[in-house]
Amino acid sequence: MREHFEIRDADGAARIGRLSVPRAGRTIETPALMPVINPNRLTIEPARLETEFDVDILITNSYIIHQTDRIRQQALDDGLHDLLDFDGAIMTDSGSFQLAEYGDIDVTTEEIIRFQHDIGSDIATPVDIPTPPDVSRERAEDELVVTEQALADAEGCEVGEMLLNAPVQGSTYPDLRERAGRHAAATDLDLFPIGAVVPLMNNYRYDDLVDAVAAAKRGLDADCPVHLFGAGHPMMLALAVALGCDLFDSAAYALYARAGRYLTVSGTQQLDDLDYFPCSCPICSERTPADLRAEDDDTRERLLAEHNLHVTFEELRRIKQAIRSGTLFELIERRARGHPAMYDGYRALLDHADQLEADDPVSKGAFFYASAESARRPEVRRHHQRLDRLETPETLLLTEGGAPTDSAYDEVWRVRAPFGPFPRALADSYPLTATLPDRPDRAGQCAAADGVRSLAAANPGTTITLAVDDWHDDALARIPDRIETESLAAVQERETDGAAGDHDANQ
Numbered sequence: 001m002r003e004h005f006e007i008r009d010a011d012g013a014a015r016i017g018r019l020s021v022p023r024a025g026r027t028i029e030t031p032a033l034m035p036v037i038n039p040n041r042l043t044i045e046p047a048r049l050e051t052e053f054d055v056d057i058l059i060t061n062s063y064i065i066h067q068t069d070r071i072r073q074q075a076l077d078d079g080l081h082d083l084l085d086f087d088g089a090i091m092t093d094s095g096s097f098q099l100a101e102y103g104d105i106d107v108t109t110e111e112i113i114r115f116q117h118d119i120g121s122d123i124a125t126p127v128d129i130p131t132p133p134d135v136s137r138e139r140a141e142d143e144l145v146v147t148e149q150a151l152a153d154a155e156g157c158e159v160g161e162m163l164l165n166a167p168v169q170g171s172t173y174p175d176l177r178e179r180a181g182r183h184a185a186a187t188d189l190d191l192f193p194i195g196a197v198v199p200l201m202n203n204y205r206y207d208d209l210v211d212a213v214a215a216a217k218r219g220l221d222a223d224c225p226v227h228l229f230g231a232g233h234p235m236m237l238a239l240a241v242a243l244g245c246d247l248f249d250s251a252a253y254a255l256y257a258r259a260g261r262y263l264t265v266s267g268t269q270q271l272d273d274l275d276y277f278p279c280s281c282p283i284c285s286e287r288t289p290a291d292l293r294a295e296d297d298d299t300r301e302r303l304l305a306e307h308n309l310h311v312t313f314e315e316l317r318r319i320k321q322a323i324r325s326g327t328l329f330e331l332i333e334r335r336a337r338g339h340p341a342m343y344d345g346y347r348a349l350l351d352h353a354d355q356l357e358a359d360d361p362v363s364k365g366a367f368f369y370a371s372a373e374s375a376r377r378p379e380v381r382r383h384h385q386r387l388d389r390l391e392t393p394e395t396l397l398l399t400e401g402g403a404p405t406d407s408a409y410d411e412v413w414r415v416r417a418p419f420g421p422f423p424r425a426l427a428d429s430y431p432l433t434a435t436l437p438d439r440p441d442r443a444g445q446c447a448a449a450d451g452v453r454s455l456a457a458a459n460p461g462t463t464i465t466l467a468v469d470d471w472h473d474d475a476l477a478r479i480p481d482r483i484e485t486e487s488l489a490a491v492q493e494r495e496t497d498g499a500a501g502d503h504d505a506n507q
């Protein structure tokens with residue numbers, strides 16, 4: 001049990017949590033985004049981040065401070081919070097990135113953690129090896145051994161109240177990511193950054209990102225706060241939160257601004273290409289793109305960085321509200337429509353529906369069927385599993401239409417795409433209260449057919465008749481032979497005749 005992290009609300013594997021950072025005397029609400037501060041180049045001053053953007057945690061690089069004479073002594077004398085003029089919590093990186101870039105750095109884990117402690121960091125990082133994607137398995141395994149040793153070295157450090165990161169590596173090998181997660185969770189360390197995923201994001205490989213994160217999460221415990229290291233583009237935050245990531249860091253807001261790039265929730269735009277701003281943040285509501293282009297380089301970069309942060313924090317608030325309302329999947333569906341790479345990422349997420357389902361609350365606010373992918377949501381999976389536990393009579397009619405008044409069957413159940421069959425008593429319980437389109441698509445009908453098949457398999461003694469209209473051949477092909485299918489119209493007609501016949505007989 002990790003006492004410094006408490007989970008308050010959940011939706012799928014996503015959660016709203018509270019991370020206690022004792023050395024800073026702060027409790028951070030997660031999901032949280034930490035702006036990355038380059039101590040040598042403050043695009044937006046940390047004090048302004050705190051007052052104008054409500055930033056209560058940021059991240060900076062202790063190795064840069066260690067290697068820069070001008071600021072190292074000041075950091076040691078006055079402390080990091082004074083150096084950056086920031087009162088919130090500060091996480092520090094260790095130089096692992098520089099190690100990966102340049103092949104060598106001149107500090108050990110013990111030395112750099114001691115340094116992070118001495119300059120007053122609130123959350124410190126050992127020198128792990130950020131193994132990039134697609135390397136040989138041998139290299140990924142060898143480097144993971146070094147990372148595991150760095151975690152052990154960090155565990156041996158005296159750090160007082162300072163929290164420690166336990167990075168999870170393993171490149172693009174899901175089993176190594178899972179092993180790394182399990183190893184990290186078994187240490188006494190406090191936070192769990194999933195590392196070396198930036199190349200995946202830079203190349204828009206969101207499906208591979210999802211697989212790497214899902215694997216790491218399988219190894220980690222549910223109460224481990226997880227940091228998706230290097231992730232801060234607003235486009236992908238909802239997807240990452242849905243996988244169970246709690247912390248993000250954004251260097252993107254500043255780096256993209258320097259390159260004249262404007263962040264949105266559905267991708268990145270070049271300022272040069274914009275005639276109108278699709279945003280109402282303080283920067284965009286007072287200027288046109290032409291106004292911004294006319295500014296001098298430094299001002300334009302700062303203003304663009306401010307917009308980039310505003311749009312990122314706005315998305316984070318939207319995500320938290322969606323978790324609270326139980327509508328995060330609806331938000332991800334909208335994001336998946338914004339960019340083909342996000343569509344890939346969403347479909348990869350649904351490949352892990354069973355894993356997400358394990359943490360999903362049984363009842364949520366709403367289920368909007370908004371695309372064929374909705375048919376693969378964890379709630380549909382759960383309903384199919386629940387069918388095993390329902391009692392069925394000897395003869396059962398499953399009907400897509402209104403229930404016949406005087407039935408020849410012991411019971412009449414509804415069948416609706418994508419859920420499939422359910423007794424009328426469950427109609428008012430989540431997720432069967434879903435808002436569904438009037439024109440079910442093939443994927444929804446196929447999912448409903450899978451539900452019918454599950455019910456039939458669990459109840460071999462029940463004679464089942466299925467009454468549906470206009471189902472796609474692919475859906476009908478999934479119905480077992482022993483189930484009789486009829487058209488809805490035929491059943492309704494027979495029932496009407498039957499009722500009329502009874503009426504006659506009573507006269």
Ligand SMILES: [Zn+2]
Nearest residue numbers: 279281284307
């Ligand atoms: Zn804006």
